[in-house]
Amino acid sequence: MADEQTASILNQAVLMRTLMTAAQGERLAATLREAYPVFRTAVLNDTIDRLMDAWNGLPYADKDNAATTPDNIAWLHYYTPTEDWLVTRRFFDVRDCKVLCKPMFYAAKTGGLRYAEVAYGHFMLDDIKARNARLDIYWTPKPVNDALRDL
Numbered sequence: 001m002a003d004e005q006t007a008s009i010l011n012q013a014v015l016m017r018t019l020m021t022a023a024q025g026e027r028l029a030a031t032l033r034e035a036y037p038v039f040r041t042a043v044l045n046d047t048i049d050r051l052m053d054a055w056n057g058l059p060y061a062d063k064d065n066a067a068t069t070p071d072n073i074a075w076l077h078y079y080t081p082t083e084d085w086l087v088t089r090r091f092f093d094v095r096d097c098k099v100l101c102k103p104m105f106y107a108a109k110t111g112g113l114r115y116a117e118v119a120y121g122h123f124m125l126d127d128i129k130a131r132n133a134r135l136d137i138y139w140t141p142k143p144v145n146d147a148l149r150d151l
Contacts, residue, residue, distance in 0.1 A: 012048055015055060015094045018103060019076070021129045028137075047137050054141055061089035061106050074108070074147040077136040078128050083111045085128055086147050108144050110151065118148065 017025060032044055058075040074086035089106035092099060103125035110118050142150070 011094050011096075012052060014099065016048070016051060018094065018099050018125070019051070019055075020135050021132065023132070024134050050137065050139075051135075054139065057141060058087065058090050060093075061091050072144055073141050074139075074144045075141045076105075077139040077147070078133040079136055080131055080133045083109065083131065083133065084151055085109050085123060085133065086144050088144065091122075108148070110148065 020028070028047070035043065054075045057073070072088040074088060076087035078085040078087070085105070086108040087105045088108065091104040091106070092101040094100070105123050105125060105128075106121070107123050108118050108120050109123065
């Protein structure tokens with residue numbers, strides 16, 4: 001039981017490190033180091049719980065359902081000042097403290113005129129992070145159409 005719990009915690013840490021840019025992870029860690037213990041525990045638990053719930057809801061992409069329609073759920077959200085990625089499917093998993101396969105998502109990408117310039121496609125996580133996109137740790141999963149209106 002203790003080994004399973006430890007493995008789960010380690011997998012969560014690997015997942016958070018994989019999904020966040022190094023700079024975002026460092027800022028989160030710095031904030032938590034400077035915070036009071038009660039706040040630190042509450043924020044960390046909330047962040048982990050939100051991310052794990054979204055990750056567990058995020059479906060695997062498969063050959064039977066390769067296309068994303070606007071009605072699908074945006075489980076994760078990455079953003080820069082000019083672009084957003086609404087992630088609806090994933091092509092990788094984290095098990096035994098390892099990222100299995102190359103991290104890639106199927107997502108709706110917006111830029112400029114949010115609702116008018118939506119492109120669906122496959123996006124490598126490294127490419128998204130290379131644009132200094134941050135993972136929205138306060139994101140609430142919602143249908144893509146609703147998310148596009150709320151951006």
